Amino acid sequence: MKKRILLLAGGQSGEHEVSLMSARSVLAALPRDQFDVTPVVISKQGRWLPPTDTARALESGVSVQGGDLVLHRAASAEGYDAVFPLLHGPMGEDGTIQGLLTLAGIPFVGSAVLGSAVSMDKVMTKQVLASAGVPQVAWALALRHEWRNTPDLVRVRAANLGFPLFVKPANLGSSVGISKVNSAADLNAALDLAFGLDRRVILEAMTSFKPREVEVGILGNDTPIASPVGELQFDADFYDYDTKYTEGRATMHIPAPLPEVVAQRVRDIALTAFRALDCAGLARIDFFYVQETGELLLNEVNTMPGFTTTSMYPKLFEAAGISYSELVTRLVGLALEKR
Ligand code: ATP
Ligand code: MG
Ligand code: MG
Ligand code: MG
Secondary structure (H helix, E strand, O other), rough: EEEEEEEEEOOOOOHHHHHHHHHHHHHHHOOOOEEEEEEEOOOOOOOEEHHHHHHHHHOOOOOOOOOOOOOHHHHHHHOOOOOOOOOOOOOOOOHHHHHHHHHHHEOOOOOHHHHHHHHHHHHHHHHHHHHOOOOOEEEEEEEHHHHHOOOOHHHHHHHOOOOOOEEOOEEEEEEOOOEEEEEEHHHHHHHHHHHHHEEEEEEOOOOOOOOOEEEEEEOOOOOEEEEEEEEEEOOOOOOOOOHHHHHOOOOEEEEOOHHHHHHHHHHHHHHHHHHHOOOOOOEEEEEEEEEOOOEEEEEEEEEEOOOOOOOOHHHHHHOOOOHHHHHHHHHHHHOOOOO
16 A cells, blocks of 8 residues: 655745745655655645645746645644654744644654754753763754843843844744854844744853864664765855855765764764654755864754755665655654554
């Protein structure tokens, strides 16, 4: 019997379009002799689009209006063996949709509520990983109400970290809302931007030198494996949205040209982090390697990483001998596996 798969794409976050790109690739790659796949695009307004509008959104790659309320449609998700929630950012990668599917009793690809929610929030991630002994940059949390009512307190917290520093919405991805702040004078604009997107903002010390950026993929549930390590090289101040998604702006090197001991440390720390955060299925874990000092710092964990055929996560496993379509097949298998 073919497995019936509901593929969810789009979603309400700033990464809606990125998700549509990923979903097109997954839709094409799930082997049709094993799976019956129904895609449903979730609009930016959070409504589940009917088949014709879903097809239109996937084809054009842009958001479409209309659709049904999420709770109304979730009940009809019952006819599926598994859901592939290929959604990035809030209302998708953060435990919300995972909670809905858990209540509905439908298995799904990726981390459950706990792993998704904690990994989405960069502050919670840093706290959990600090207690697991994972090396990270210095950081501080700021809340929107603090920025509104006691902005000087927030400025002091930033100044204590030193400049340049990074200001990020705690729950987002694709570098949306992230600024590198070179001096106190630039702080207001960066905080206004980040607080426009999240009520929780993380301030992060910059690594001591411009870091090398290395990433590793994790695959599995309770006995996960790590991929080879990849490195991103780009000609920009940092890895911002345009550099990520403009063709030709960044180059992926797999395997990363790193000493084997460093690559092995990346894999070991990533597996520790995956377990500490109770992740499942998949994650792409991003690191900074400061070549000048030899420091290796975990930057963040993505529980539903970019998933086009040219994205880092599937490329890393391709280098390990797991093809794209084998990878998505395995992920569905992991969703159906009882833990
Ligand atoms: P993703 O698309 O991978 O989910 P994201 O939006 O969650 O990304 P981060 O990975 O946290 O964002 O940061 C984006 C980029 O900003 C990094 O790849 C790096 O180039 C730069 N950056 C972020 N934090 C720091 C830091 N503390 N020191 C140096 N560079 C940083
Ligand atoms: Mg991220
Ligand atoms: Mg992300
Ligand atoms: Mg990242």
